[in-house]
Amino acid sequence: MIQLIASDLDGTILQNDAQAVSPRMIELIMELKQKGIRFVAASGRQYSNLRRLFEPIKDEISYIAENGSLCIHKGQVLSRGIIERELGLEILDSVKEYGKCDCFLSCESGGYMDSGNPEFIRHMTEVVKFDIRQVDSLKDIHEPFLKIAACSFSGTRDMAPFFKERFRGRINVVTSGNLWVDFIAPGANKGTALSNLLAHLDIQAKDCIAFGDQYNDVEMLQLAGASYAMSNAAPGIAYYSTYVTDSVEEVLEDLAASVGK
Template sequence: MVEEGAPAPVSKPRLVATDLDGTLVRTDGSVSERTREVLLAVEALGVPVVFVTGRPLRWTEVVFEHVGSHGLAIVSNGALVWDVARDEPRTVRPMDTATALAVSQDLRAAVPGTTFAVESLEGIDLEPGFMERATLPAGVRRAPIEQLFDRPALKLLARHEELDPEEFWSLAEEVVQGRLVVTWSSTSALLEISAPGVTKASTLAQVAAGLGVEAADVIAFGDMPNDLPMLTWAGTSYAMADAHPSVVAAADHLAPGHDDDGVAQVLAGVFDL
C-alpha cells in the first residue's frame, strides 16, 4: 500500500473500473457534476468506463448516464453484464438452484435467525422475515426461500439482525465451504452470495478480454470487501480514503474519499485532464 497522491502509472490505463457506493457515489446518493465531467472526458479519450457494482440492476440504472452511451455495467457482483446502449443483458451468470437452496438451508441451520432474499433479472423476492432497508419496488413477492428459486437467481442475500457483518461472513464461509462465493459490502450484517467463481474480478476479466484489454492496463477503484478480487486483479488499484481496512491494505494506492470526488481527482491526474 502506498500513500495518498501516488504518482500516475507510467502508461495510461486502457480501461477504468469503478465501484459505485462508497466509491463513485457520494453519501447522499449523488454523482457530482465534477465526477460526471471527468468520466465523460475519459470516455472521450477512447477509454471505456465500466461500473462494477454489487447493486442490482434496478439500482444501477439510475447512474447509467455517467458511463457513456456505449458503456457496459457489471451488476450484482459480477452475475450480470448489462449493455447500456442496447438496454439488454450481455452476460448472465446465475446460481445453480439446488446448490443455492442447499446453502440457504445449511446456513439457517448453522446460524439461526438468518433470513433470505433472491435477486433475479425480474427484481427481488424476499422471505417474510427479511427486513429490507431500502424502498422495495412494486410487485415484490414474499414467500419461503424454497419458493423463491423459480427463476434464475443472480444473487442470494442473507441477513442477520444481531450479528456483526464480518462475524456473519466468517460463519457463512465455514458453512458454504466454497460451494458459492460469499462476500459483503454493507454496514449491516447482509451477505451477498453468488455462483462459484462469480466475482467482480472474474466478470471484469471477461469484459476486458472482449475489449482486448489486459489486467495490467486496468485501473480500478473500490471501498469494501466485495471489491477485493477486482482490486487485486487490476494492474493499478485505488482504495478510497474511507474504505474498509482490508481494502486499504490490499490496494496499490489511496484515493481521496468518495465525498471528495476521489475517483475524479485520481483520473484527472492519471489522464492529464
C-alpha cells in the same frame, strides 16, 4: 495508457451511505469517455438499480452487477454466474436457520424478498430503491438464482463467519458493504466479470484502473494495472491495491486534467 475505469459504488463512489451519484462524477465519466476512457460500474447492486443511479449516462457505461454475477455492455450480457438450484435452496434454509438477518434473492428479471421485517422492507424499497417483489417464500421462485444476499442491521461481524464456515469451498461468500453477506456462484466475482468485459473490448488489464473498499472488490483490484483502496476501506484491502485514496472523484479529476496534455 488508461483505457478503462472500474469502480465499486457503496463505500467507494457513494460515501457516507449516499444513495445518489454526484453530478460532478457524472460529468467526469463523460469527460473521460470523450477522451477515450470507458467507465464500468461494478457493484453488488442490481443492474436496474445501477442504471437508475447513472440515469443521465446509463447507456454510456458498462455494468458489473450482483458482485460479478452479471456483466452487461450495451445491453448485451457478456457473462452470468448461476447458483445451482439445490445449493441455493440449502442457502435459503441456512439463512432462515441463522435467524438474525433478512434475505434478498436476485434473478435476472429482478429481485425477491419474503421478509416481514418493516426495517428491511423500508431499506430495500425506500433507501436503496431496488426492483423488488414481495413473495410468500423465496423457495417458490423458479428462475435461475444469480445471487442470494443476507442483510443484518447489526453488521456482518457475526454473520459472515457463520456462513463462510457453513459453505466453505462450495460457493463464494463475501461481505458487501457493512450490512450484507452475498452468496455468488463459484467463479463469479468482479474480477472475472471485468476480465470478460476487457476481452470483449480488446483492452488489456494493465490499461485499467479499479477502485474498491471491501473484500468483494479484491479480484477486481488485483486484476487492474493500477488500483485504489478507499482510505476507509475494510482492514486489509489496501494490501491488494496500488494506492489509497479518500475520493474516487479526486483521482478522476486528476486523470481528466492529465489526459491529452
